[in-house]
Amino acid sequence: MSYKDYERPSVATDIITFGIDSERAENKRELDNKQLKILLVKRGEAPFKGCYSLPGGFLRPEETIEEAAMRELAEETGVKSAKLIPLKPYSKIGRDPRGWIVSCAFMALIRTIEPITSVNSDAESSDWFTITMDGDDISIGEGEIVIKSHEDTAESSQLAFDHGQIIFDAFMKLKDEVVNHDIIFDLLPEYFTIADLQKPYELITGKREAAANFRRKMTKKIEETEMYDNGGAMHRPSKLYKRSSEQK
Amino acid sequence: MSYKDYERPSVATDIITFGIDSERAENKRELDNKQLKILLVKRGEAPFKGCYSLPGGFLRPEETIEEAAMRELAEETGVKSAKLIPLKPYSKIGRDPRGWIVSCAFMALIRTIEPITSVNSDAESSDWFTITMDGDDISIGEGEIVIKSHEDTAESSQLAFDHGQIIFDAFMKLKDEVVNHDIIFDLLPEYFTIADLQKPYELITGKREAAANFRRKMTKKIEETEMYDNGGAMHRPSKLYKRSSEQK
DNA sequence: GCAAAAGTGTTTTCTTTACACCCATGC
């Protein structure tokens, strides 16, 4: 019996894209409001029509899964440049009512959030949603979607398929990677202030850092430049830094 | 156009199994010789007939990829109990000469190395091979197979498919998990001495640890028992410890 | 007694934390 005689599943990929959004503060004294956001699409077709889901789609011949993930992300959301990090395969029986579909999930990290440009036929609309963590529970948007760590996350939300589980797993992985590796830099533009670094760090790890100490912890990993940033704010302008070129 | 109209790849899984092997020292004064080993099978059929490869096989309907991995591991090598950790999907075009095959790779950790019992038709024989790391290069067996970090690992060895790459990626992941999480305990039996803990730790991280300091670093994570271990060795017997029950 | 490993204690060094304080900016 050859391997070709086995039945084959469809292979899909789902992508959870993280980005940092900066919103100008109303008060010119204060810092920009930063938020961690993820990219969701509203499904325009069954199954789960009207639900939110992660962008994704099916693997095609002559492409790797990474290429498929980048292609789907661009098609459904217009995002073209991202760092891809493999998550894990999701293959539970019945996870997709359409049939036997295995999804290889990826996390994508982008440096700047651009307004959504492109939308293809599968998706009704795609948009950025704020994601926050409180303890081990995750909330998306204005409290619309909550993923509790100790529940069956696939069922407990307005999210399609097992995407609640994927989002939960991804957030935990992101947190782990930020703490143990230097993946936070993949969420920042080339030049950034130390506050640009600290706020996202805190949003993801869930821990407040003392500014003076955080600065020292990071100086090993960054280089200072001769540029300054001050969007007309009423306080001392901040030096711009970049990731140090060694030991990347 | 429905998703069903797309061509589908075959989905496989490959499993890299790590275990710690203890060999009685000849000198009754000395400690057991411990080695990190991985499980390879010698391929009995084309392609790559005669080459070594990771155990693995195709995903079947009505099972998850994790279940497929455990099933294939048991069928090809007799290993029945293991902790599975997802690696990543391997999908490069042409990675398998038989056709379009995507492999979801897993790492499996076992607590005790048993002699190989079962061998199915696909594999000519399966066996444990010592794996060592020197810098970023990895050697398998008695210097028979070497995987260099900066070469095209898929080509440079007697390993089938892209399994050299998978083994390399897995070792790096194992090292990372041992340093940053407490995954070393999944390679040990329930009760162990501190030396049982230290030697594997050093083999995987590639760093020697001072015994007194290593002990202190680990005491937070383990509990002592009232049992002692001394295989008739000419030195003070060691207390047996177990992983602490909290914060697992 | 001897060699080897088990285990404890102490000192030094480095890292993390907490907190006080000065600097620069726009209004």
Add this chain to the structure above:
DNA sequence: GCATGGGTGTAAAGAAAACACTTTTGC
């Protein structure tokens, strides 16, 4: 001047590394 964040200094607390030393075992 004032509020706010940028940035430096310093001391205390905690963790990691280095090293000396005692304990226990089988022969």
